[in-house]
Amino acid sequence: MNGLGYEAPQSVEETVALLARENGAARILAGGTDLLAQMKTGAAAPQLLVDVKKVRELSSVEEDEAGFAIGAAVCTAALAEHPGLCAAWPGVVEAARLIGSEQIQGRASLGGNLCNGSPAADSVPALVAAGASCLIAGPGGERELPVEEVIVGPGSTCLEPDELLVSFRLGSGKAKRGDAYLRMIPRSEMDIAIVGAGVCIELDDFGVCHAARIGLGAVAPTPLRVDAAADALVGSRVDDAALEAVAAAASAAADPIDDKRGSAEYRRKVAGVLTRRAAKIALDRARGEQ
């Protein structure tokens, strides 16, 4: 790490200019809970760290009629202190609050969780289910992408070296909509998910599901959006038959690895079980029962 540079720019433009100047040798530093740990083990060796926590758009949560803009570098502990966000998107906040310990939550951001590119990143399936999009800035201006298109393989994203994730866009709070996230870890705290399932359900005035989105983590090289599972809910009252169909579709979509933390068969089964349970919680929230 000798000769490492550190810059803390104040604006998006300045950040993009720094990244462009360094031509791939710079890395963005948000909470550092992935990056600094990787630098310690030698897995990452950037020449310049660009700390983005002083950039306003990345370090605040804004709410307007359209919904929320969550700064990519806001720590997860701060998300849980935002009453509007907790009320509108409880599933996103509960996923963010599963990332690491209290100490980790004092630093870890949603932007870092996504851009680190782990298939098991806890907030990603919840953000996919919530229909979040990413505002990305680069030398040519801004572009917006659905969350599920950002990670393209384990540890890699579609962002160019001179681009940065500015914020996540989420819709506003809405009656008859509920979201939820559940994960399975071999321990009770401080572990990496072997399956994560995010579900968002919208009901019409008659209690029939008219829209649903489902995200799955840790069961494929990237987090997945599973439309086949969501389709099993749409048009139903989210009764037992629909919940069984959701579980079957989620298990079928899972293509997990086999390792000491869980066999592929087990992960596939758990993907179904957790998706069904998360759907039930999302349903209760949509009905205003939780």
Place this chain on the structure above:
Amino acid sequence: MARRHVSTTINGEAVDFLCEPHQTLLDALRDELQLTGTKEGCGTGDCGACSVVFDGRLCCSCLILAPEAEGAEVETVEGIATGGELHPLQRHFLEEAALQCGICTPGFLVAAKALLDSNPDPSETEVRFALAGNLCRCTGYDKIIRAVLDSAAELRGEA
């Protein structure tokens, strides 16, 4: 590369130090400022021995770069006692034998104080979850949890 100058506040006092840009806040506290109460267990965010409160939030100082401390407010274990008087948490840790080798103790104290500052009346489960980021290889945790609950009761004026 030139050493970097950092102005920060530690336990309420303005402090200036020089550091290498790759040093962590943990390195700067221990090696530049001789505040060796903060310990290094793992260096990768897993053990909590290096816990500090950074701009009001509990964090691992091994995952903060020293230059990030510019303009920040840092609270370390050295700031927990007032003058010569131990904080109730420190006293209960001693009286109830909540430590053996002691390497984890500063981190537990900082994390437990952060918990009690925001939640003066935690349940046992809440204490266990709040301290899940602090590892202890000696005590088996029970005495630590009890010392924290007893300190909380004392601070609420119930003991």
